[in-house]
Amino acid sequence: xxxxxxxxxxxxxxxxxxxxxxxxxxxxxxxxxxxxxxxxxxxxxxxxxxxxxxxxxxxxxxxxxxxxxxxxxxxxxxxxxxxxxxxxxxxxxxxxxxxxxxxxxxxxxxxxxxxxxxxxxxxxxxxxxxxxxxxxxxxxxxxxxxxxxxxxxxxxxxxxxxxxxxxxxxxxxxxxxxxxxxxxxxxxxxxxxxxxxxxxxxxxxxxxxxxxxxxxxxxxxxxxxxxxxxxxxxxxxxxxxxxxxxxxxxxxxxxxxxxxxxxxxxxxxxxxxxxxxxx
Amino acid sequence: xxxxxxxxxxxxxxxxxxxxxxxxxxxxxxxxxxxxxxxxxxxxxxxxxxxxxxxxxxxxxxxxxxxxxxxxxxxxxxxxxxxxxxxxxxxxxxxxxxxxxxxxxxxxxxxxxxxxxxxxxxxxxxxxxxxxxxxxxxxxxxxxxxxxxxxxxxxxxxxxxxxxxxxxxxxxxxxxxxxxxxxxxxxxxxxxxxxxxxxxxxxxxxxxxxxxxxxxxxxxxxxxxxxxxxxxxxxxxxxxxxxxxxxxxxxxxxxxxxxxx
Numbered sequence: 001x002x003x004x005x006x007x008x009x010x011x012x013x014x015x016x017x018x019x020x021x022x023x024x025x026x027x028x029x030x031x032x033x034x035x036x037x038x039x040x041x042x043x044x045x046x047x048x049x050x051x052x053x054x055x056x057x058x059x060x061x062x063x064x065x066x067x068x069x070x071x072x073x074x075x076x077x078x079x080x081x082x083x084x085x086x087x088x089x090x091x092x093x094x095x096x097x098x099x100x101x102x103x104x105x106x107x108x109x110x111x112x113x114x115x116x117x118x119x120x121x122x123x124x125x126x127x128x129x130x131x132x133x134x135x136x137x138x139x140x141x142x143x144x145x146x147x148x149x150x151x152x153x154x155x156x157x158x159x160x161x162x163x164x165x166x167x168x169x170x171x172x173x174x175x176x177x178x179x180x181x182x183x184x185x186x187x188x189x190x191x192x193x194x195x196x197x198x199x200x201x202x203x204x205x206x207x208x209x210x211x212x213x214x215x216x217x218x219x220x221x222x223x224x225x226x227x228x229x230x231x232x233x234x235x236x237x238x239x240x241x242x243x244x245x246x247x248x249x250x251x252x253x254x255x256x257x258x259x260x261x262x263x264x265x266x267x268x269x270x271x272x273x274x275x276x277x278x279x
Numbered sequence: 280x281x282x283x284x285x286x287x288x289x290x291x292x293x294x295x296x297x298x299x300x301x302x303x304x305x306x307x308x309x310x311x312x313x314x315x316x317x318x319x320x321x322x323x324x325x326x327x328x329x330x331x332x333x334x335x336x337x338x339x340x341x342x343x344x345x346x347x348x349x350x351x352x353x354x355x356x357x358x359x360x361x362x363x364x365x366x367x368x369x370x371x372x373x374x375x376x377x378x379x380x381x382x383x384x385x386x387x388x389x390x391x392x393x394x395x396x397x398x399x400x401x402x403x404x405x406x407x408x409x410x411x412x413x414x415x416x417x418x419x420x421x422x423x424x425x426x427x428x429x430x431x432x433x434x435x436x437x438x439x440x441x442x443x444x445x446x447x448x449x450x451x452x453x454x455x456x457x458x459x460x461x462x463x464x465x466x467x468x469x470x471x472x473x474x475x476x477x478x479x480x481x482x483x484x485x486x487x488x489x490x491x492x493x494x495x496x497x498x499x500x501x502x503x504x505x506x507x508x509x510x511x512x513x514x515x516x517x518x519x520x521x522x523x524x525x526x527x528x529x530x531x532x533x534x535x536x537x538x539x540x
Contacts, residue, residue, distance in 0.1 A: 177368060179364060179366065179368040180368060180370060182364075182368075183364075183368050184381070184385070185356050186336065186338065186356045186358070186361055186362050187358055187361070187381055187382035187385055187433065188357075188358040188382055188433075189385050190385070193384075193385050197384070197385075198370070201372045201373075202370075202372065204372075277372035278371075279371075279413070279416070
């Protein structure tokens, strides 16, 4: 009897605790959402003030289309003629392939770097040297080597994005408990088991952190790489809008770049959270 | 879990050193153990007992002499002789169930067969209610139980224990010692354990080997002939403990002596 009452008391206390925890969570979420909206509102308000200043200054009034209102008016127009979709698709394709090449090359190189002392010592100087070359300075060479401009741009993205993945993978491996390999070996792991079931899940968090950094670098390289040679993509759209003095289109495309980058980075952050096993 | 026949361990004239600059870890070491026996090797830190365990498990090479299990030279690790370490070393990205099934996945078992064997092993170590938990949410003792289930699931003929309970509190340690011995007797596999804890040796061993010196040598071989289950407060257990303590303290070299108490 008394146990039953105790259980009820515990149950009621638990329910009260759960209710108060969920109300705290709801409050925290509400505040985060409010701050998210407020931050964006401040940004757009400052942009609006800047637009007003440009419009009312006789020296800059020709550039009034840089303001938010002409920019937002340009969106339906650009969407209607399919310019945004085509640019996002083309740039997304180049980014995706470049990033994929960086991942496919970067992870094995990173694992080798983390596991082999000889490789680490041999590759240290060459890697540091090549890494410090600005990705865009490869452009003249890439244009000569690759038949198409597309190929050259993909190469520039890959060469820029590979380093964060290589070094994040190697750093992740350095943190792996060596006893996991001993335990796995004792339980009958073959070399491919070590890679697929021990190393990759153990360092997935670090790899994805590297991919997130790589994505940031790749996104930054993509736009200037598209300024030259090609006639498609987000970078080209900006250059084209500048030449045709369509400043509202120019700003709209810049905004598209920002939004796309933000979405890609947030998706990466969500993946990192999902694959993180650290408590 | 299927019954095990255990293994015959035969170590003869075993000499080891880590590299040419290091002194010998041990020299001309002899040691035998019969199938199903619980052997505890006891000695101070640095006498080479953990190295010996790694060699028996096939996890360490570079030795001279004979190291045989069931008459066959040991060259590689095998899932038939599984080692447990001081820390559980569970894979933190897996649940309890997934951790326990690791060796069976390596062996290419089907999901259904893995699930059934894993459930059996988890039940054997009394961890049923934690099967789907993240291992990082478990206490040290619970984690060692999962590591034990991960070893048992392979149906080993020998379980090698490298001071696996030394980081646990006294109560958890005592429970695990009793459970591991009971499971080994129930299934029939050999236990080979290294420790510097005299109590642990008396509770776990059918035979206790005292190792000492540098390079390490077996200096005493003591038959621990006590009934199960063993209780620390039992006068017989306490007498054996006092005897082993005396041997342990005097062990600063000398030759192997066999005694029965």
